[in-house]
Amino acid sequence: MPEQSIKLAVEGLHKTYRTKRPRDTFLRRLLPDFKGETTEVVAIEDLTFDVRAGEFISIVGPSGCGKTTALRIMDALVPSDGGRVVINGTEVTEPRAECGFIFQDFGLYPWRTVAANVEFGLELRGTDAAERRKQAHSYIDLVGLKGFERHYPHQLSGGMQQRVGIARTLAIQPEILLMDEPFGSLDALTRRIMQFELLRILDSQNPTTAVFVTHDLEEALLLSDRVLVMTRRPGRCKEIVDVPFERPRTDAVVDSPEFIELRRHLWESLREEQTGVTDETAPAA
Numbered sequence: 001m002p003e004q005s006i007k008l009a010v011e012g013l014h015k016t017y018r019t020k021r022p023r024d025t026f027l028r029r030l031l032p033d034f035k036g037e038t039t040e041v042v043a044i045e046d047l048t049f050d051v052r053a054g055e056f057i058s059i060v061g062p063s064g065c066g067k068t069t070a071l072r073i074m075d076a077l078v079p080s081d082g083g084r085v086v087i088n089g090t091e092v093t094e095p096r097a098e099c100g101f102i103f104q105d106f107g108l109y110p111w112r113t114v115a116a117n118v119e120f121g122l123e124l125r126g127t128d129a130a131e132r133r134k135q136a137h138s139y140i141d142l143v144g145l146k147g148f149e150r151h152y153p154h155q156l157s158g159g160m161q162q163r164v165g166i167a168r169t170l171a172i173q174p175e176i177l178l179m180d181e182p183f184g185s186l187d188a189l190t191r192r193i194m195q196f197e198l199l200r201i202l203d204s205q206n207p208t209t210a211v212f213v214t215h216d217l218e219e220a221l222l223l224s225d226r227v228l229v230m231t232r233r234p235g236r237c238k239e240i241v242d243v244p245f246e247r248p249r250t251d252a253v254v255d256s257p258e259f260i261e262l263r264r265h266l267w268e269s270l271r272e273e274q275t276g277v278t279d280e281t282a283p284a285a
Helices: 025-030 067-074 114-124 129-142 158-171 188-204 217-223 251-255 257-275
Strands: 006-021 037-052 056-060 082-087 099-102 176-180 209-213 226-230 237-242
Touching: 006 067, 006 209, 037 067, 037 082, 037 209, 037 237, 056 067, 056 217, 067 176, 067 209, 099 158, 114 129, 114 158, 129 158, 158 188, 188 217, 217 251, 217 257, 226 257, 237 257, 251 257
Parallel strands: 056 209, 056 226, 099 176, 176 209
Antiparallel strands: 006 037, 006 082, 226 237
16 A cells, blocks of 8 residues: 555553452451452563554454454553553554454443434534434444434344444544454444445545454454454564555455465464464474
């Protein structure tokens, strides 16, 4: 892709989770004030990468490597213990208006209709009622839910609920989309449909920078301009793989030899992190 300015930079990020627990149940009962021992888990260590303006980058890695933690630090939902996140040249210290976050569990309010859910972020920003309705209906139409404005979340399928979540986030017109396995709870067919819907929606908008966490290597390659592979915990950047396929993308790209080879490369890279076994170190058959 052509040279672009840096939209988001992650610089030397570090995060350690600390918990306290009593050494045993007997002491906890005998001495209510017994503090126990502190356990530490280093989730992320010296994670560094950047995202160009208008770029879609996916993050993959072994379970527990800190992918979601990194994403939440980018939006200041979780504090870091070191390093920094920079958006548009300014260090992130609190949630930023430039960012929109899409969660795996949809995060819809069950007592609100589709339209009211999509309007929620605009309400928080003080947008007047008439403009809220106009924007909400526009984005509901964009995600293919026209006619469902007055439905409640329980009346929708999982894929439809995720469309509402996408519409709600897009309605605030974020410059950066942060997505934490947004299709992870969907069945395989709905997931593939939503992947192409996301591509369609983003292609129809002004250039949107996106960071997408997923366990699905095929999904990462289908959606992304680059794929960042994280090491096992503590998570670091192991490598960043360029995805050369032109946009718009179709189902045909998934069956191409280049796609299959890239998927194999990512699989081997992750297998090495998960097991410590490479083709070179694997025993002969």
